[in-house]
Amino acid sequence: MDTAFFVAWFEDAAKVVRLRRDELTRLDAAIGDADHGANLDRGFAEVRAALTDWPPASPVQALVSAGTTLIRRVGGASGPLYGSAFRQMGKTLEEPVTLARFAGAFEAGVVAVERLGKAAPGDKTMIDALAPASRALALAVREGLEPLEAFERAARAAEEGALATIPMRARKGRASYLGERSVGHEDPGAASSALIVASLATVAGGVS
Amino acid sequence: MVGIVLVAHSAGLAAETAALARGIAGADAPVVGAGGTDDGGLGTSLDLIERALASVDQGDGLVLIPDLGGSVLTARLLTEPGRVELADVPFVEGAIAAAVSAAAGAPLADVLAAAADAWTYRKVSGP
Incomplete structure (x- = not known):
């Protein structure tokens, strides 16, 4: 996984977030403040611009640049959360990047989100998609899988994790103010996390 | 003096709460607001807070x-x-308590303690 892989990951994520923007906003309109799609679309468009204007020289630079851009350019909570995840991934990642090193950095990114948001699995947040994806990656490393299959498994785990937020009662973020009324809706942050993890498989598979 | 920055989703909320805190603590109290996004919307801006x-x-x-x-x-x-x-404190009460303490020249730890005291304030009756 070279610098181009990471740039392609963010480009695909930006494309998918734009395509699914209205869907993310609809999810957020149900239990949040209806800005998740627009915020994330704007943030990833800025990431794309930053990576074009200042081409990163390494995977670490790509991750840190993307994270910093999201933190600075997204006004909602998703900016600091996704931004911290990518920055922490960048700070942890050792090069040259192997699947095992990627999986370790991904786990560090998830831990950064948990720490910043003080969220745990089951709180109906991004973590409910990201933590299963991280576990799937770690397992794939232990089984010696190739990156494509590992990322496909992570994508499936993230999507299942996102759907599993539907019956949950939110304990973090604006949705938590709704109490029981947050039940029955997919968490928009978990949904967008699943899209971003799925982009890994798309890029590894070379069908972008 | 310890400086205080009030971070809110709205520029108006941050600025007016800071104005209220300065009104109570004294015009010299180093309290400012950093609210809203770069383009004036609801949210937060790392750049505005850093400035x-x-x-x-x-x-x-x-x-x-x-x-x-x-x-x-x-x-x-x-x-x-x-x-x-x-300071993990009630926004308005914490801002005022911190501002009064900072304006009196208290060190950082004391300003944080004054702000944390805001958790105990009751508006009508005792606890």
Whole structure:
């Protein structure tokens, strides 16, 4: 996984977030403040611009640049959360990047989100998609899988994790103010996390 | 004096709460607001908060008081133990308590303790 892989990951994520923007906003309109799609679309468009204007020289630079851009350019909570995840991934990642090193950095990114948001699995947040994806990656490393299959498994785990937020009662973020009324809706942050993890498989598979 | 930055989702809320705190603590109290996004929308801006921190930094420490949600996350990214601390306190009461304490020349730890006292304030009756 070279610098181009990471740039392609963010480009695909930006494309998918734009395509699914209205869907993310609809999810957020149900239990949040209806800005998740627009915020994330704007943030990833800025990431794309930053990576074009200042081409990163390494995977670490790509991750840190993307994270910093999201933190600075997204006004909602998703900016600091996704931004911290990518920055922490960048700070942890050792090069040259192997699947095992990627999986370790991904786990560090998830831990950064948990720490910043003080969220745990089951709180109906991004973590409910990201933590299963991280576990799937770690397992794939232990089984010696190739990156494509590992990322496909992570994508499936993230999507299942996102759907599993539907019956949950939110304990973090604006949705938590709704109490029981947050039940029955997919968490928009978990949904967008699943899209971003799925982009890994798309890029590894070379069908972008 | 310890500098205080009030981080809110709305520029108006941050600025007016800071004005209220200065009105009570004294016009010299180093309290400013950093609310809303770069383009004036609802949300938070790391750039605005960094500029606000620089504007009240007298070298005696800084306190960030966020309103809720994303403001807390953004503010937490800027903390530096011993120099830039986040006060997890009620927004208005905490801002005023911190401002009064800072304006009196209290050190960082005392300003944080004064802000934390705001959790105990009751508006009508005792606890």
